[in-house]
Amino acid sequence: xxxxxxxxxxxxxxxxxxxxxxxxxxxxxxxxxxxxxxxxxxxxxxxxxxxxxxxxxxxxxxxxxxxxxxxxxxxxxxxxxxxxxxxxxxxxxxxxxxxxxxxxxxxxxxxxxxxxxxxxxxxxxxxxxxxxxxxxxxxxxxxxxxxxxxxxxxxxxxxxxxxxxxxxxxxxxxxxxxxxxxxxxxxxxxxxxxxxxxxxxxxxxxxxxxxxxxxxxxxxxxxxxxxxxxxxxxxxxxxxxxxxxxxxxxxxxxxxxxxxxxxxxxxxxxxxxxxxxxxxxxxxxxxxxxxxxxxxxxxxxxxx
Numbered sequence: 001x002x003x004x005x006x007x008x009x010x011x012x013x014x015x016x017x018x019x020x021x022x023x024x025x026x027x028x029x030x031x032x033x034x035x036x037x038x039x040x041x042x043x044x045x046x047x048x049x050x051x052x053x054x055x056x057x058x059x060x061x062x063x064x065x066x067x068x069x070x071x072x073x074x075x076x077x078x079x080x081x082x083x084x085x086x087x088x089x090x091x092x093x094x095x096x097x098x099x100x101x102x103x104x105x106x107x108x109x110x111x112x113x114x115x116x117x118x119x120x121x122x123x124x125x126x127x128x129x130x131x132x133x134x135x136x137x138x139x140x141x142x143x144x145x146x147x148x149x150x151x152x153x154x155x156x157x158x159x160x161x162x163x164x165x166x167x168x169x170x171x172x173x174x175x176x177x178x179x180x181x182x183x184x185x186x187x188x189x190x191x192x193x194x195x196x197x198x199x200x201x202x203x204x205x206x207x208x209x210x211x212x213x214x215x216x217x218x219x220x221x222x223x224x225x226x227x228x229x230x231x232x233x234x235x236x237x238x239x240x241x242x243x244x245x246x247x248x249x250x251x252x253x254x255x256x257x258x259x260x261x262x263x264x265x266x267x268x269x270x271x272x273x274x275x276x277x278x279x280x281x282x283x284x285x286x287x288x289x290x291x292x293x294x295x296x297x298x299x300x301x302x303x304x
Contacts, residue, residue, distance in 0.1 A: 078265040078293035080275035085259035088135030095254030103194035116188040118219040140219035141292030148178035172215040222249040
């Protein structure tokens with residue numbers, strides 16, 4: 001009986017030694033202090049390189065977007081809004097809503113903070129109680145140094161090679177970091193599935209995708225219209241003309257006073273570039289360093 005137990009014990013010990021070496025304590029090798037310091041320095045260097053590689057890999061994964069276009073060259077789209085011409089008729093706001101399939105949600109959504117509008121109208125109450133309030137058309141500012149681009153963890157928003165801050169609807173995960181980062185509040189969250197009932201379905205623009213609940217949306221400078229102008233010019237074998245770009249966006253084309261102008265800021269002869277050089281020009285929250293590409297021309301109306 002004792003011999004049998006001894007055989008079983010030896011067999012178990014052999015099994016542990018052959019297949020389970022990680023269970024047995026191992027003697028610590030003796031290392032020379034000089035070699036230890038060299039090994040420690042090499043380990044720190046390797047660890048630092050690993051952190052750099054990890055940061056690069058995380059950055060590549062986090063962007064999940066088209067490669068960084070680098071410095072903006074060629075065309076650089078911008079918009080000017082002449083407040084001296086603007087009458088506050090809200091035509092730009094209505095046209096933007098219709099063009100970009102923005103659902104009408106009623107007064108409840110407005111009161112609860114869930115109202116979606118790509119083009120808003122800012123009110124400026126005058127000091128004179130008898131004077132009319134001033135309205136300021138307020139789209140996305142398409143900043144050159146956009147905070148929303150920096151905080152998006154999945155690259156759903158980025159700046160394309162022509163300076164437009166793009167939003168990819170299907171990539172958005174609804175974290176709303178961009179809404180927090182935007183100092184202008186120009187990003188809207190879909191709290192519920194948009195509804196287009198009855199004849200409203202027939203009014204949807206097939207060139208613009210409808211958004212779903214749980215994602216953020218914003219003004220796109222009517223990039224689908226811009227693409228149409230590009231394709232038309234390419235088929236005709238010519239360059240785009242400033243005249244066909246000035247009122248290309250839905251808001252600009254609907255403005256009866258032609259107060260909104262779109263164009264290439266890098267083209268010194270374009271209308272929007274000339275407006276940018278006007279002594280009347282100003283930008284919203286310019287002191288934050290966001291470098292917005294929407295320029296306003298202040299009023300110069302003469303008092304009667």
